[in-house]
Amino acid sequence: MQIKKIFQFDTNYCVGCHACVVACAIENKTDLPINWREVNTFNQFHYPELAVFHYSLACNHCDDAPCMHNCPALAYTRDLLSGAVVHNENHCIGCKYCTWACPYDAPKFNQSKGIVEKCTFCVSRTSEGLKPACANLCPTGALDYVEEQNGQRITENVGFDNFDIGPSINIISLRNENAKPEIIPEVNKSTRIIKEISPESKITFKKEWPLVIFTLSMAYLVAEFFASVFFDFPINSYVFISVNILAGFFSLFHLGKKNSAYRAFFNVKNSWLSREIISFSLFFIATASHFFIFQHVIFTYIALLSGVFLLISIDKVYRIVIQPTPFELHSAHVVLTGFLITSLFFNNYLMFLLVASLKAGLYIYRKYYFWKAGLNFRLFISGWRLDMLISFPFIFWFFDFSNLNFWILASVLIGEIIDRAEYYEELDVITPEKQIESDFKRLKN
Ligand code: SF4
Ligand code: SF4
Known part of the structure; x- marks a missing residue:
């Protein structure tokens, strides 16, 4: 041997x-x-x-x-x-x-x-x-x-x-x-x-902003598609498909060799990144077929299923890196963003209140954890993020704004961008340098 x-x-x-x-x-x-x-x-x-x-x-x-x-x-x-x-x-x-x-x-x-x-x-x-x-x-x-x-x-x-x-x-x-x-x-x-x-993290919003655009666009599109199927929410199919194409285009920014992008499908057995890309492609093809070509119910189901799987895959892709807190669920989860936007498209304010409260609770927990750990914590930005999620939607509703859903949606989307951008800033990847630094700090204290 x-x-x-x-x-x-x-x-x-x-x-x-x-x-x-x-x-x-x-x-x-x-x-x-x-x-x-x-x-x-x-x-x-x-x-x-x-x-x-x-x-x-x-x-x-x-x-x-x-x-x-x-x-x-x-x-x-x-x-x-x-x-x-x-x-x-x-x-x-x-x-x-x-x-x-x-x-x-x-x-x-x-x-x-x-x-x-x-x-x-x-x-x-x-x-x-x-x-x-x-x-x-x-x-x-x-x-x-x-x-x-x-x-x-x-x-x-x-x-x-x-x-x-x-x-x-x-x-x-x-x-x-x-x-x-x-x-x-x-x-x-x-x-x-x-x-x-303090060695710099490999993941920052500055480097990964195309992925922020991609992930939030997909949460929006999946929610909108659900609303159109189950709630007859009016969709401009051309805008929908254009945003889909643009989101895919932005995700390509991330690749060093764009003309070999097709290889990203190959490891569906093990890699959540492959699964994300496959479900994105399926969602795109099925929604395009649903709107423009066959309009058969089978494409509607494929689009719904691949949309849900896409959001789950996006969240799973990030499980391999160090998370901001030990708690797996966090407020920037794309699945939660999908639920939040869906509740608005469904005009379901009770569902909105539940998901928004859950997100706000998770966000406050994350920031509290940072504060306790002595990590960077920006009170001003956090205040804005929570206002966009809870305070402004409540004000719009209380003063009975005309076109209420539009204003709430705009506020929610800005809040989601802030949360997601902060999440990217907080992610980290372990390296030998960081391992040494962490052990050194532990032993020094
Ligand atoms: S994960 Fe695979 S395809 Fe992506 S950079 Fe590493 S070796 Fe290349
Ligand atoms: S040390 Fe080498 S084999 Fe081990 S995870 Fe890193 S690249 Fe892969």
């Missing part, structure tokens, strides 16, 4: 010289400034009570690799001989979903190529009995490529988590003599100045 080989990293020996990073860049001819391998330092500003050590990490070729599981284009495969998780550049559509799914920040998006790239485990070298270039050049022997001993690896340490995905790495933690503080801390804590960094 072939013995599996894995990376081994000894935190006692790494001096942070970056030779492994350079070796990887030369071997793979990566485009600067992209580095498939990175060295991160625990306690980089030498806080005196904690040890300083480094991690050299690239792809860990995990046994249960979330990149492979979630990639909608089936761009990842496993090399059966070496166990490497191999990324096929020709199949990648540059959706960057794997960069959200991987907790080790291994897939790197190459803007000039419009795709991601990552460590290959140097399959071309290892198949000839050589070590990967990084392990080969490491001058201290801290990074190595070794046979796995009895299927056992140590994959957890301060600053490194295995996330239950079986990273192919054995981490040797600091021995006691190396784990001692560098300086005996005989200083007054209040006089210490420790510069701390």
Whole structure:
């Protein structure tokens, strides 16, 4: 039986010289400034009570690799001989979903190529009995490529988590003599100045605004279609289909390789992103058929079902990243937005009140959680968001505005945009740098 080989990293020996990073860049001819391998330092500003050590990490070729599981284009495969998780550049559509799914920040998006790239485990070298270039050049022997001993690896340490995905790495933690503080801390804590960094999140509203437009447009269109079927709500079919096309067009903004977008259908078995795209396409085709071509009831049912599944899929796509709160349901859920808008199209103010109250409660909980955790919390924006959801609709109703539903809908939609935009700002993706920062803060306090 072939013995599996894995990376081994000894935190006692790494001096942070970056030779492994350079070796990887030369071997793979990566485009600067992209580095498939990175060295991160625990306690980089030498806080005196904690040890300083480094991690050299690239792809860990995990046994249960979330990149492979979630990639909608089936761009990842496993090399059966070496166990490497191999990324096929020709199949990648540059959706960057794997960069959200991987907790080790291994897939790197190459803007000039419009795709991601990552460590290959140097399959071309290892198949000839050589070590990967990084392990080969490491001058201290801290990074190595070794046979796995009895299927056992140590994959957890301060600053490194295995996330239950079986990273192919054995981490040797600091021995006691190396784990001692560098300086005996005989200083007054209040006089210490420790510069701390907060690595930027990969997901921000600024980067993902096309997705905000797409997700909210779809909630609106699904709600409107339901209203037209069950409530004879008048729809301008040309406007409806145009908004549908525009929303799909905006979602394409997100892709690095737009002409390979069809590959996003391929991983329907595992990836919620594939499911989202398939249900979007079905919804579009079925509604277009319903309005313009066959007008058969079968298309109406397909449109209704695919619309609901689309909203569920959109929410599921975001489950792989760190959520703002531990509670799964949140106020920016697209399914809830769909319910809220539907209640207005149905003229059902009781349903509106129920869904709006639920959303307001969830929103207040989220902001309260942020406030308790000492995280960024913008009272002014939150006030506006709640006004748009509750206060303004109530005022419009109380003063009996003519064209009441239009005003309430406008207010609700602005509120939903604020909520969704804030949600994107609050999402985060774990990376080795963030893991180190989080463990450092935990131990420092
Ligand atoms: S380290 Fe990241 S990219 Fe590599 S196999 Fe694991 S999840 Fe995938
Ligand atoms: S298609 Fe998307 S998820 Fe798959 S490898 Fe490319 S960027 Fe990553």
